[in-house]
Each structure stands twice: as structure tokens, then as C-alpha cells.
Amino acid sequence: MAFENLQKVLISDSLDPYCQKILQDGGLQVVEKQNMSKDKLIAKLQDCKGLILRLATKVTADVINTAEKVQVVGRASTSVDNVDLEATTRKGILVMNISNGKSLSAAELTCGMIICLARQIPQVTALMKDGKWD
Structure with missing residues (x-):
């Protein structure tokens, strides 16, 4: 068109x-x-x-x-x-x-969250807050 x-x-x-x-x-x-x-x-x-x-x-x-x-x-x-x-x-x-400004930010956040999950950062953070160091 x-x-x-x-x-x-x-x-x-x-x-x-x-x-x-x-x-x-x-x-x-x-x-x-x-x-x-x-x-x-x-x-x-x-x-x-x-x-x-x-x-x-x-x-x-x-x-x-x-x-x-x-x-x-x-x-x-x-x-x-x-x-x-x-x-x-x-x-x-x-x-x-x-x-596309917000779309780029959303994509960056998604990639960051995927890396956090792949490296198990939330789980390790919770263990450290409980005083455990594995």
C-alpha cells in the first residue's frame, strides 16, 4: 500500500x-x-x-x-x-x-529473567537469606 x-x-x-x-x-x-x-x-x-x-x-x-x-x-x-x-x-x-522503546526494554528484561532462572539466582538468593551457603 x-x-x-x-x-x-x-x-x-x-x-x-x-x-x-x-x-x-x-x-x-x-x-x-x-x-x-x-x-x-x-x-x-x-x-x-x-x-x-x-x-x-x-x-x-x-x-x-x-x-x-x-x-x-x-x-x-x-x-x-x-x-x-x-x-x-x-x-x-x-x-x-x-x-519500539518499551518493546526493547521488555525484551531486555525477559532476557535478564531467563538468565536469572537458568543460573537459579532466585533459589540461591533465598538460600543465602536463610544463612545457608551451598
């Missing part, structure tokens, strides 16, 4: 101002409006082809079905649980997770 005609994007939640600058430097018109009701979100999306959100905005089937021009939804977080994926799939809207 090509997005060369993606002209206007709505940022509906609080994001780093640098995000807006990157989009504008790329030639996109950016509208930033937060804390909207579902009706206001639908109204704002009528002339937008992209939507970027975080946690607060809920992209329900009603929103998707009435947002005729939207081609892409970007979620700046680790999941897309506030986006109706069935509705976006039916309309051919691409949904992207555009943040």
Missing part, C-alpha cells in the same frame, strides 16, 4: 513535539487535537488520511466506519488494544505500532 497521497494526519493524543516536526518536514499537514469525544474525533477525521494516537483515543468500529479517508492508524505504544482491528481490516486500513 503506497501512501504518497497521505496529506493530512491527526494526532489525537499527547506526543513529543518532535513527532509533529518529523511529519511536517516530510510534507504532511498535521492537526493536533486532544481529549476529543467520539463525535469530535469522527468530525476531525473526515479530512484526514492518517491518525496517530496513544492510550486515550479509542478507535472503535463506529469511528472507523465513518472515517472515509483514513488509510493508516499509528499507535505510539507497545500495543494496539484501543484500535478495533477487525473494523480496520475490513476497510483495508493499515494499523501500525510506531513505538
Whole structure:
């Protein structure tokens, strides 16, 4: 799917101002409006082809079905649980997770925990706290 005609994007939640600058430097018109009701979100999306959100905005089937021009939804977080994926799939809207900072931290923590379990660190720590040195 090509997005060369993606002209206007709505940022509906609080994001780093640098995000807006990157989009504008790329030639996109950016509208930033937060804390909207579902009706206001639908109204704002009528002339937008992209939507970027975080946690607060809920992209329900009603929103998707009435947002005729939207081609892409970007979620700046680790999941897309506030986006109706069935509705976006039916309309051919691409949904992207555009943040990997927390994903990297979660992966690092998981690797660390696996090493702890492999070396039996929790068990040895408990023995040492009980005054045993095996």
C-alpha cells in the first residue's frame, strides 16, 4: 500500500513535539487535537488520511466506519488494544505500532529473567537469606 497521497494526519493524543516536526518536514499537514469525544474525533477525521494516537483515543468500529479517508492508524505504544482491528481490516486500513522503546526494554528484561532462572539466582538468593551457603 503506497501512501504518497497521505496529506493530512491527526494526532489525537499527547506526543513529543518532535513527532509533529518529523511529519511536517516530510510534507504532511498535521492537526493536533486532544481529549476529543467520539463525535469530535469522527468530525476531525473526515479530512484526514492518517491518525496517530496513544492510550486515550479509542478507535472503535463506529469511528472507523465513518472515517472515509483514513488509510493508516499509528499507535505510539507497545500495543494496539484501543484500535478495533477487525473494523480496520475490513476497510483495508493499515494499523501500525510506531513505538519500539518499551518493546526493547521488555525484551531486555525477559532476557535478564531467563538468565536469572537458568543460573537459579532466585533459589540461591533465598538460600543465602536463610544463612545457608551451598
